[in-house]
Amino acid sequence: MSSSTPASVSPEPRHRALGRLARSRLALVGLAIVGLTALVGLVAPLVVTADPVAMDFTALLKGPSRAHPLGTDQFGRDVLARLVWGARLSVGIGALSVALALAVGVPIGALSGYAGGAVDNVLMRCMDALLAFPALLLALGLVAIMGPGSTSTTLAIGIVYTPGVARLTRGVVLAERPQEYVQAAHALGQRDRWVLARHIMPNCVSALLVQASVNFANAMVIEAGLSFLGIGTPPPTPSWGLMLNEARAFMTSAAHVAVAPGVAISLAVLGWNLLGDGLRDALDPRLTE
Amino acid sequence: MTAGVATYMGARLLGAIPMLFLMSLVVFAIVYLIPGDPVDAMLGQDAEQSAREALRRELGLDQPLWRQYVSWLGRVGQGDLGRSLRAQQPVRDLIVEKLPATLLLTTSAALVALLIAFPAGIVAAVKRNTVVDLLAMVGALLGVSIPSFWSGIMLILVFALTLGWLPALGYVRLTSDPVAALRHLILPALTLGSVMAGSVTRQVRAQLLQELGRDYVRTARSKGLRERSVVVRHALRNSLIPAVTVLGVQFSVLIGGAVITEQIFAWPGIGQLAVNAIVNRDYPVLQGVILTVALLVTLVNLAVDTLYVVLDPRLRLS
Numbered sequence A: 001m002s003s004s005t006p007a008s009v010s011p012e013p014r015h016r017a018l019g020r021l022a023r024s025r026l027a028l029v030g031l032a033i034v035g036l037t038a039l040v041g042l043v044a045p046l047v048v049t050a051d052p053v054a055m056d057f058t059a060l061l062k063g064p065s066r067a068h069p070l071g072t073d074q075f076g077r078d079v080l081a082r083l084v085w086g087a088r089l090s091v092g093i094g095a096l097s098v099a100l101a102l103a104v105g106v107p108i109g110a111l112s113g114y115a116g117g118a119v120d121n122v123l124m125r126c127m128d129a130l131l132a133f134p135a136l137l138l139a140l141g142l143v144a145i146m147g148p149g150s151t152s153t154t155l156a157i158g159i160v161y162t163p164g165v166a167r168l169t170r171g172v173v174l175a176e177r178p179q180e181y182v183q184a185a186h187a188l189g190q191r192d193r194w195v196l197a198r199h200i201m202p203n204c205v206s207a208l209l210v211q212a213s214v215n216f217a218n219a220m221v222i223e224a225g226l227s228f229l230g231i232g233t234p235p236p237t238p239s240w241g242l243m244l245n246e247a248r249a250f251m252t253s254a255a256h257v258a259v260a261p262g263v264a265i266s267l268a269v270l271g272w273n274l275l276g277d278g279l280r281d282a283l284d285p286r287l288t289e
Numbered sequence B: 001m002t003a004g005v006a007t008y009m010g011a012r013l014l015g016a017i018p019m020l021f022l023m024s025l026v027v028f029a030i031v032y033l034i035p036g037d038p039v040d041a042m043l044g045q046d047a048e049q050s051a052r053e054a055l056r057r058e059l060g061l062d063q064p065l066w067r068q069y070v071s072w073l074g075r076v077g078q079g080d081l082g083r084s085l086r087a088q089q090p091v092r093d094l095i096v097e098k099l100p101a102t103l104l105l106t107t108s109a110a111l112v113a114l115l116i117a118f119p120a121g122i123v124a125a126v127k128r129n130t131v132v133d134l135l136a137m138v139g140a141l142l143g144v145s146i147p148s149f150w151s152g153i154m155l156i157l158v159f160a161l162t163l164g165w166l167p168a169l170g171y172v173r174l175t176s177d178p179v180a181a182l183r184h185l186i187l188p189a190l191t192l193g194s195v196m197a198g199s200v201t202r203q204v205r206a207q208l209l210q211e212l213g214r215d216y217v218r219t220a221r222s223k224g225l226r227e228r229s230v231v232v233r234h235a236l237r238n239s240l241i242p243a244v245t246v247l248g249v250q251f252s253v254l255i256g257g258a259v260i261t262e263q264i265f266a267w268p269g270i271g272q273l274a275v276n277a278i279v280n281r282d283y284p285v286l287q288g289v290i291l292t293v294a295l296l297v298t299l300v301n302l303a304v305d306t307l308y309v310v311l312d313p314r315l316r317l318s
Helices: A011-023 A025-042 A078-116 A117-131 A135-146 A150-176 A182-187 A192-228 A241-249 A256-283 B004-030 B038-043 B049-059 B065-077 B091-126 B131-145 B150-161 B178-212 B213-222 B227-264 B270-279 B282-309 B312-316
Strands: none
Touching: A011 A025, A011 A256, A011 B270, A025 A078, A025 A256, A025 B038, A025 B213, A078 A117, A078 A150, A078 A192, A078 A241, A078 A256, A078 B131, A117 B004, A135 A150, A135 A192, A135 B004, A135 B038, A135 B091, A135 B282, A135 B312, A150 A192, A150 B150, A150 B213, A182 A192, A192 A241, A192 B150, A192 B227, A241 A256, A241 B150, A256 B091, A256 B131, A256 B150, B004 B282, B091 B178, B091 B227, B091 B270, B091 B282, B131 B178, B150 B178, B150 B227, B178 B227, B213 B227
16 A cells, blocks of 8 residues: 555546536636635735825825726725735735634644544534634634734634634544544554544545635635724725725715725625635535546 | 433533533633733723722732632622723623623524525525526625625615615614614614525525435325425425524624624624723623623524424434
């Protein structure tokens, strides 16, 4: 038996899954939206030249024009520039918090599922205790502890999604542990850590990919929600949630200021949800021939 | 209540004890993990020494950490959640005053969501792969994807500020003026309910499709039963049982979402209380709200799980 390739995952199902993903039009639309948001966020300074925090008191709450394609806000700041830089913040916090949840949740779940017994009990009760708190409220509490800012928002969202990742990983590890290929690896004298990392964990990838895409969408909503409440990213940093909060006071006179960030958040979240649905359909083993 | 259900509930209650203990640790940590001196965080560094010492004693910060936790837990067990630093009132009184508004908002939102989601989910499943199905699913996906803080703002812009049909902000008690109360409730309930509606529509459709593919449905059809009867009397009843479990998860989502909805509509519930507590550094209030919500979520989940066992005889027997 080769120890370099996972025993239960052949390349063929992967190719079939990719084929299914490529055939799903909605998933491709999702992928395009996600890719575009990430790209805009990555190359923000190349997309817009206007300074997102530069104020112009001669152009307050102006509608769309050639100089300001999406108009200006109550401080005369360019809405498009703030939107593009907001994408960088939103995607950045989403990616880092999802990565944090995976980095902490996967080892906890794997250890819990593989060790079983008291270790499993203690770890899972801790995860259940965190899951009992509504995500936004727990994030609020954690940001209150750490203080407002992008770093604390990222950490808070990462912590909020860690228990879900741990539970999911544990579930897959528990299901795989009694399989014959795992017993065979043990019979060959392979160490527990090796069996877990090289044989069992590759089977978690599909489920974790789907979970990560859903978490990404929710992380963006929580980041924007915390900023909307005035607890997340502090002004004047451009954040979509903060832009929406500030726009509330000028809704009747300058609706464009509220429409642009709202459409941006909704589209980005829709993209991740579509991609998540597509991944679920493509990777669901029940659909595999 | 049968013996099986009682045993199940007993086991679940026992299992909840360690979780409640861990939850209490998390909530306790909210005040005691604040970097630096919590007294500085609450009163500011310019506060007088006597006020600082008084607060330090009031919070029990002069005691060892374990003793602080035990005494805090003891007080919480007796329903004493401490005093608000800003309102100078017991936190319990503040929560009792604000909780009815939040519960009215969340239950109304759940009702709105179920009234939209069940018909939409059922029609989408029955008319699978038609335009109706596509429209229902696109609607559900938009419901899940559009954050409540934007849909709420847009609803205010259209129905309150532009058309003038409904009030934009505020809360009126049902007992003082039921008509005004309902008018104030419509927009917040729609805002909060739309996310749950999207999620439950998808769930109902998926469950019903799964049931419609089972052998007993084929048998019912081959007996010559009308399609309406097959769907409503057979498949739908069975698909509703797993859908019940969604309610527990959704309650947690709703009460979390209420924090934002209350802020948009100036709705004086415990979500707004929590946000104001953070802004004012009133940590005993924040602690009290988070603990109350976590307890409510745990109780609702316990009730939903028990209902699941009551509804599904197979689980009772096992």
